[in-house]
Amino acid sequence: MSGRRLPAPSGTRLDRTREIRFTFNNRAYSGFHGDTLASALLANGVQLVGRSVKLHRPRGIYSCGVEEPTGLVDVGSGSRRTPNVRASLLEIHPGLVATSVNCWPSVGFDVAAINNWFSAILPAGFYYKTFKWPNWHVYEPSIRRLAGFGRASTEPDPDRYEEIAISADVLVIGAGVTGVAAAVGAARGGAEVLLLGGSSHLGGRLGYQGDAPTAALIKEAQQLGIRILTRTLAFGVYDHNLVCARQVIDGVISQDSPGMLRERLWKIRARAVIAATGAFERPMVFPDNDRPGVMLAGAVEKYAHAYGVACGSRVVIAANSDQAYQVAATLRGLGVEVLAIADRRPDTLIAAEAPQGTQRFSDAMVSGVSGHRAVRGCSIATSQSETKATHFDCDLILSAGGFAPAVHFHSQAGGKLRWLDQSAMFVPDGAAGELYSVGACAGVFELDAALSHAAAVGTALGRRSAVPAAPIPVQTA
Amino acid sequence: MMQLNCPWCGVRDEPEFVCGGTAQIARPGVACGDQEWGEYLFFRENPKGLHRERWRHTYGCGQWFNLVRNTITHEIIAVYGMQERPP
Numbered sequence: 001m002s003g004r005r006l007p008a009p010s011g012t013r014l015d016r017t018r019e020i021r022f023t024f025n026n027r028a029y030s031g032f033h034g035d036t037l038a039s040a041l042l043a044n045g046v047q048l049v050g051r052s053v054k055l056h057r058p059r060g061i062y063s064c065g066v067e068e069p070t071g072l073v074d075v076g077s078g079s080r081r082t083p084n085v086r087a088s089l090l091e092i093h094p095g096l097v098a099t100s101v102n103c104w105p106s107v108g109f110d111v112a113a114i115n116n117w118f119s120a121i122l123p124a125g126f127y128y129k130t131f132k133w134p135n136w137h138v139y140e141p142s143i144r145r146l147a148g149f150g151r152a153s154t155e156p157d158p159d160r161y162e163e164i165a166i167s168a169d170v171l172v173i174g175a176g177v178t179g180v181a182a183a184v185g186a187a188r189g190g191a192e193v194l195l196l197g198g199s200s201h202l203g204g205r206l207g208y209q210g211d212a213p214t215a216a217l218i219k220e221a222q223q224l225g226i227r228i229l230t231r232t233l234a235f236g237v238y239d240h241n242l243v244c245a246r247q248v249i250d251g252v253i254s255q256d257s258p259g260m261l262r263e264r265l266w267k268i269r270a271r272a273v274i275a276a277t278g279a280f281e282r283p284m285v286f287p288d289n290d291r292p293g294v295m296l297a298g299a300v301e302k303y304a305h306a307y308g309v310a311c312g313s314r315v316v317i318a319a320n321s322d323q324a325y326q327v328a329a330t331l332r333g334l335g336v337e338v339l340a341i342a343d344r345r346p347d348t349l350i351a352a353e354a355p356q357g358t359q360r361f362s363d364a365m366v367s368g369v370s371g372h373r374a375v376r377g378c379s380i381a382t383s384q385s386e387t388k389a390t391h392f393d394c395d396l397i398l399s400a401g402g403f404a405p406a407v408h409f410h411s412q413a414g415g416k417l418r419w420l421d422q423s424a425m426f427v428p429d430g431a432a433g434e435l436y437s438v439g440a441c442a443g444v445f446e447l448d449a450a451l452s453h454a455a456a457v458g459t460a461l462g463r464r465s466a467v468p469a470a471p472i473p474v475q476t477a
Numbered sequence: 478m479m480q481l482n483c484p485w486c487g488v489r490d491e492p493e494f495v496c497g498g499t500a501q502i503a504r505p506g507v508a509c510g511d512q513e514w515g516e517y518l519f520f521r522e523n524p525k526g527l528h529r530e531r532w533r534h535t536y537g538c539g540q541w542f543n544l545v546r547n548t549i550t551h552e553i554i555a556v557y558g559m560q561e562r563p564p
Contacts, residue, residue, distance in 0.1 A: 165490075239491075239551045240480040269480065269490075414550060433550070 011308020060292025176204025189462020312396025
């Protein structure tokens, strides 16, 4: 119970005048219009949201987007029950009913958590048919019952789902700031542009931080007549530039009349595709890093800015990149105590300064986490003093492991990757047919460089001229 | 899903077409042996790369045509008529 709501101006995606009541695991909570289920639960101090699939270890919200691995819930009831919805993508609406998956009788007290005591004899890849004396069929029903995650509805779905096949001249996947810049560039170059954004808002990270140039760019995109689809998550690129995307229909989510349109499948055939899908945060590895209260650093920053949620009050950051220091400064500015940063790198490689009042450990890592259903503390050990670890009473551990470009579309389109030694990441090696990556998913993390490259790629595709390569080092080490 | 360019109807999506396998296989003479005849009937190349194949626009104009396709990238290199020589 450590998360809390931050005062405005934090929470740029919220409408604090519209309170929304919802139910999670049979308890009533409230959030604001614009909240996702994940942000609303964190704001209400709910940390434990699910259980792991085999050992039933407690799990909490880990990220703030499509990459959410643990915050899975069943949504709705009766014929509308939808299993395994990512809480970080689900916008709350009045009357929302969500329940944890994979636990019985409740997420707090889960009988199958007893599995965790036998984790040593149930290793990964354990063959369950080892239970064969006197007969496998004696054990089968109970083992089968333990398998799987959420429960699907057994009644027919009363709602409507539709499918649209269209063609587009230039299709931009990702409505972060580089995606918008690429779309504007293509529209200026004379192309008809379709822009897909997975969330309800444009502009990505800079958008919810209230960045003025980003807002101006979004306005320009709207004025140029770019077709923009929000809440539309592209999930695959197929032969000859066919992109499929799933759109969640806005506004009708809260209605209860049967036969309403819930989702739309878009099959978009594009002459050229620009992928601006950004990058995923890399998790840091340490013992018990799956405890509720261990989260990605960038996600916590997003919860603070966009949803006005402080995910904890006493924070320790496990890091191997300078991102940790920037997140620490942000959290400090919002009144969240950052106790320590455990940086995996030696002193000489760390350029950034820890903010005042934050202890910095170099050549160090989180060596242990205390607390079972929530983080209660952690210890930090440096490689010089393996024996005496420093203990901190904290309720939130952040993982700032740097970024990995989201090259999935590039790879699915048949593109090759190459390793960039300087930034320790795989980046697209050129274009994949008529699919071009821009911004962070092309390995360009410098904002100005990413924006100008994205705009140039868009303009070139609009004018059907040669597309410039990404401004990253060509030589691999 | 690929897009094929029907010489009569223009560019359409793959589900409208049916693939008729390798194009323009020379039929051996009547005097050939069982072995050769069997190979003509049943044995086909499965190339990694360029492949000449017949397609029919079944759910459109119903016409047959040939094309050269890269089996790795699914790039269509050429579309040509049934009686034309491959480019």
